[in-house]
Amino acid sequence: MEKFEFVEMTIPAKAEYIGVIRLSLSGIANRMGFSYENIEDLKIAISEAITNAVTHAYEKDEKGEIQIGFGIYEDRLEVMVADRGISFDVEEVRKKAGPYKRSKPVEDLQEGGFGLFLIDALMDKVEIHDHSGIIIIMTKYINEAEVGLDGDQISTTS
């Protein structure tokens, strides 16, 4: 089996902790040798995943936790974000996610919904599992050239 190291953190499902995780991620990615640009991409991707968990997973005033795992491999970083909250319809969200299209009037623009699209655009590989709660696993390679604007496919399992 491929050797890797694992760092795990648990945070309360609150927006004020997103910045804390960004800092931790920055430290890990920097130590692994990621470029400045790639670290910025990673920071956005992990923030989007945690923001999703904070806003969708738990009812208002419900206390929840979010687990974050960093799988540190020689050539890549695997970031896992998991909540045990209410699941959302991954397929439905994917259909709505995407870049702005000129044909759509400004009034119809969604104020949310770019999160998953950005994760997909900024990471090399994204998997979403929906069992009891949502688990997002996203991978970025250290030496991968800048990811194309259309990104890769998101794979989903339920």
Add this chain to the structure above:
Amino acid sequence: MNLEITLTEEGNQSIIALAGEIDAYTVTNLKETFDSVTKKEGQEVIVDLEHVTYMDSTGLGVFIGALKSTKESDSELKLVNIQDRVYRLFQITGLDEIMDVKAAIRGGNE
């Protein structure tokens, strides 16, 4: 990990200068600031993002909200001095095509 918001109002012009990080936590205050200026009729709302070092989709969401709100009140929204990394988000999402966004001037001779 904070966002500093400085609002300067002069006649029909509102300048909102931002410094720091825009994420799900800091965006709440920004939303309130926008609510207070974008609903006024015939305003020019200029957002200076020169000192914004980090932004994610929650920031994009607030700017979309502000754009809608300024349109409804016959006002204008302009985002200026955006750093490369932040500007990239507008490009990836295609929002640079519907919003008045200007990147930070590089070099100084332009």
